[in-house]
Amino acid sequence: MPPKKSKVKSHDGSTGSAAQKQPKYPVDWPQLNSKRGYHDQNLSLHQLVPGQIITIPRFWDPALCKAYLQFLPTLPLITTPGKPRKGDAVRVNDRFQIDDAQFAEKLWLETPLRGLITGTGESSGNEMSPEQRRELFGGEVVGLNPNIRIYRYTKGQFFDCHYDDSNLVTIPGDPSIPARTTWTLLLYLTSCSGGETVFYPSSESTSKKNKSSKGEAPLQPVSIAPDAGLALLHRHGADCMLHEGREVSGGEKWVIRSDLCVRR
């Protein structure tokens, strides 16, 4: 059953909350090049809902997930303050948020992500022209949002239905790049019970991209179960699908969140 849509759209609260201050120290993230490396993994983009949801199974290997799962609990995660800001979705989890352009760049350059997104490193399928890639990702993808979020959901925690906003960001460098976020990146580090990320397609959000038309049977929710190493990308901003992170019923769900950025 799709959730009731409230009159006011809830947002992901990604522009930051006054209740959560930015840490001022550099974070010593574990190295991204795990022993097994990425090159022999036959990674590719899977368009689960064309133009809306893409998955990359086995994006991170088990050793890399493990290294991060040992490190991330040492960060000062903050349990959701009781009341969301007006217009923000109810999110009940533990979160660490930081503007870390260096780490965002590493995630972009030192993993297969750039190759997969720009088409220079894809090993199978998805032969797309540069124009098709621009159309799909909303422009020339130049990197990831420096705003990195780490989520931990334990039993009973969830992220209620919302839409993710597109934000204007600057990717530092020489020269720096003015950019806009177009797709959300969620990287799951664990598998767990419950905790699925569920999307509720509407004919408006999919008709342009998915050729569904009015009068067809109601579109079914699309559910993605957290799976260690799986990356999920979904379009956000004006064409974002309503979605939620369902309640975790067993184990822990750990996620690294950033966004694809296009040049503006």
Ligand SMILES: O=C(O)CCC(=O)C(=O)O
């Ligand atoms: O944790 C999830 O499954 C969803 C997270 C999400 O929707 C968000 O970060 O905006």
Ligand SMILES: [Fe+2]
């Ligand atoms: Fe979201």
